[in-house]
Amino acid sequence: MSALLSVITGSLFAYLLYTYKNYLFIKFIAQTQSILFVLPTIITVFGILSFYGNFFDIYGLTGILIGHVVLNTPIVSHIIYQTLNNISPSEKLLSRQMGLGKFSSFLASEWPIIKKNIPSLFVLVTFICFVSFTPVLILGGSPKYSTLEVSIYYSVIFSNDFSTALNLLIFQLIICTVIYFVFFKNFKSENFLIDEHRQVKTYFHFKIHNFLELVILLLIATCIFMPIIFIIIKGLNFKIISTIQSLYLLESLYNTFIICLFSGIISTVLVYNLLILTKKRTKISESLVYSLIILSPAIMAVGYYIFSYKLNILQFPNIMIVIVLNAFFVLPFTYNYLAPSFFKITKENEDISNSLNIYGLSRFITIEWPRLKNSLITAFCVSSILSASDLVVISFFGTNSLSTLTQTIYRLMGSYRIDEAYSVSLILLIYCFLYFFAFGKLLEKIKWNIH
Amino acid sequence: MKSILLSIIFILLSINFVRANNVLIVGTYDSFSAEWGPGPVIEIEFEKTCNCDVQYVSTSQAGTLANEIFIRNKDVILGVEMHEFDFSNEIWNVYDYGYFSFIYNEEKLKETPQSFEDLVSQKDLKIVVQDPRTSPVGIGLLRWLKLTHPNDFPEILKKFNSKVLTYTPGWSEAYGMFLDEKADLVLSYSTSPFYHQEYEDEYKYKALEFNEGHLITKEIVYVRPESDKQKLGREFVEFMVQDNIQKIIAQMNIMYPAKDTDNNIPDKMKKLKKPREIEYQNFLKSEPLIETWLEVAAS
Known part of the structure; x- marks a missing residue:
């Protein structure tokens, strides 16, 4: 669930970043977002608590979801953004010449690439969610959301009980494999034209939906960059x-x-x-x-x-x-x-x-x-x-x-x-x-x- | 480019292969061995007398000091909680101790509970505690609750659980949340206010005192029987309870020294009230407590 949400937000974010990448500021966001991932989880979690904690009761399932989305969106979106940049400019030109609308152009050129990325990203994010239990534990507010992963940790660290840990692990593997095969088996596609080193300027007039998209973009950016702001504020102390x-x-x-x-x-x-x-x-x-x-x-x-x-x-x-x-x-x-x-x-x-x-x-x-x-x-x-x-x-x-x-x-x-x-x-x-x-x-x- | 890479590799290798002959490897936890902890000072003091080299290998993962893989190849393990310690080991010493307690900010929390009953009946109280599966402090709370409420443990735990904002993986996360004013109370040690007083000149943090009494926790240093440096290890273990070292431990590890003579305890720590200690016979096993806790907290 967390993984799905992260992948969706990440893809959306990447697409928007890609569309508006001609703005210097947006390009900057796109390039630096993966740095967010490197921050220690606990610091990010503190950031999430300080920011979102003001608006509603964060502890529980919502907290976990927010946590995972904030933590994983940058990595998903950065990877997709990277691959979207491989779309050849002529493909874009072609779709414009054919008079495709925004949506059909998206279906024709961006979607196949995003689609290709989704299965492996999904598995990746699912495992990040499984392995890192700090956000689940803190934001979950109660142990009911974290039983499996903490059990593994517990049996490895405290009881030196590797066979239990391995069993639990295999159980996890099975879940992920099943998810992977059930949902994403046919999710592959190849759709590339020869690359050319030409730049296509994104011309667009300031329409309502452009404005809306930019707003969404900035909104997501604020949400995931918030831990950084938090650290800058907190880090600049007298120590x-x-x-x-x-x-x-x-x-x-x-x-x-x-x-x-x-x-x-x-x-x-x-x-x-x-x-x-x-x-x-x-x-x-x-x-x-x-x-x-x-x-x-x-x-x-x-x-x-x-x-x-x-x-x-x-x-x-x-x-x-x-x-x-x-x-x-x-x-x-x-x-x-x-x-x-x-x-x-x-x-x-x-x-x-x-x-x-x-x-x-x-x-x-x-x-x-x-x-x-x-x-x-x-x-x-x-x-x-x-x-x-x-x-x-x-x-x-x-x-x-x-x-x-x-x-x-x-x-x-x-x-x-x-x-x-x-x-x-x-x-x-x-x-x-x-x-x-x-x-x-x-x-x-x-x-x-x-x- | 190539020469830069090669020189980096060379520096890297040379750093790691320069070692003294008589090395005592001490496995411990981070806050002990860190530059600001008592570890480095004790290392210097011990090396003056032993003609050896003390090396700390530290972990930040709570509970790893009992983990087989971590303790492999170590001569001495420092910082095992007494409940996790195997008392069949021959050479060991308790080097410091403390009492589990809840810490509060007296500017924020006006009405202070005097017992667990007070605590669970007080409205709008937000507590942050450590997960007993991942933190020794967390399991300490369960033992403390069980010892003070042997007959109605599940009931009081249930009421307590309703006040808990969240369970964190370790002490650091919980205490950090508390200092960030996310919670009114945090489970820690009764000596925690000493740190703020001594190092930050901050007197607003206080420890709650419960009239049921508080659970003591002791930290142990021991020589692993598998180590081939038994003699040197024994010297180190005994060195840890010398008066001058005990003083350093109390001052920098923020715990009471095992030899708690007047001279060994720092002044500001002396002024803190020492809680009443619970008397009990046998150590409680952690597994059944965690099971009960899971039933209560996960429902």
Whole structure:
């Protein structure tokens, strides 16, 4: 239910963002929204409580729904927005020449793409909802909404009872698989024209429905950006100066950066190679990849407890374990960012590059990199900063000298220092913005000249 | 680009492989080992005497200190709640203690309940507590309620539940919500006001005192029998209850020191009223309490 709502809002938001992307401000929203996802859940939940709590009684099912929508809309909408940008301008022109109305044009060009994304996004969001029980617990107001996921946590952490945890997990998997197959089996479609690097200006006259759409857009934007506003207000307190000067901040900033960078690289490379390996046998490969999506957060939740128990991986330096586990954890996200564009590019260029005998690295450099650049960069940035938001892995393998910003926030909150926690959240936010833009700019500049 | 990456990898590796020979790995929780917690000071003090290197590995997930995977490869575990502790371990010490209590803001809450009965009958009271499945403080409340109301536990729990705004995963979330003025009362320790007085010069936060008495909670440090540093571990465990260290613990861990001599307790903590302790014989098992709680709270 939460997942469905998030996907719907996310798609709507993405579509609107896409339609009005010529406005600088809107473009800015579109590019930065995924940063929202990296904030520690607890901070976002506080934001939700402070904002929505003023209007109505938030605790209960409504609270959970609002929480999940606010938390997940950005990721859904960012992914869809990314893929919508792959619609070729000529397709848009064509539909305009054919005199299609707004709605039929939407049906013809945007909808197939959104539709293609929905199944995997749905599964992704469902699992996020399953795995992260903090919002459910706090916003639910009573344990009746959170029995399953907390049970898993309880049996892993407290009772060391892995078999119960595994059983519950398998139960979850079954639910998700069933949902997936019942609703989305026939939800695939391919509808791409050859891309051209031309821009189509969206001309529109200021009509009532445009105005309405803009209002909806801004409304959703306010709703999901509200936690950021909350943090900026709360973070700018008198403790921020002492926080900035502190050693723990520098250390965790440095660690966060290292973890982000390498997890991002590993995860992007893994997904990219996975895509190359599986692109021929689409039917089998897709189900394989989807099952990876279903499994991966689950492995996250329970798997590595067991793996690390069986294999003595503690002999590697801890930071490496953190990096690798994080890289795996963010795989489904990376996949969701990269796959749609990748399939499109391969579809367009497969035959021509085969006939020109371009394979391997040279194919990547000449054919795929220029076209996939944007998606690759986004996938890399997003998976990096997602690794920064991890708390579970770091809390198991972190030491005193190895902590991330997110962990520092929780540490501060755990010792009465809530003002400092808000300040660090603000710093984390700024860090993510900078990271996103710096790497975007840096990687865009890299030119591949092999001729 | 390449050289930058390589140098980063090199720095990374060199940081992690430089280690002293005689290392004592202490598994503990975040707020103890953090820069502002008592951990670093104690580390420096202990390293002066032991010719060793103390390393903290900390977790922010409540309850992990009893988790098999977390405690693997650790020599000493610090911060286990007494109910979760296996007393068959040989080398251990209680290093601090406290009483579960509800904290309120005296500027906001004028009418203060004196007992659980008062609390559940008071109108418009919003309480935030921790989920007993994920938080040791949460399960502490259930034990406290059961011990003070052995015969009508489900009934009082039901009434109490109707005052609960929400159950949070851990102490931090609950206390954060309270400081953010989302709730009137939060379940914490009777020494919590000490933090605000000592470090923020803020005197409006007070602990409720119930005439049924309060449940004590003790924190334990022990040497794992599997560790090959038994001697060093024992030294550390004994070091924790030295007077100078006890003083640091009380001051920075915001709990009463296990050796609670007048000299060891900070002045402002001395001024707080110590609640009456409930007397009881056996530790209550958590599972049946959680089951009852689930029946009551999830209905």
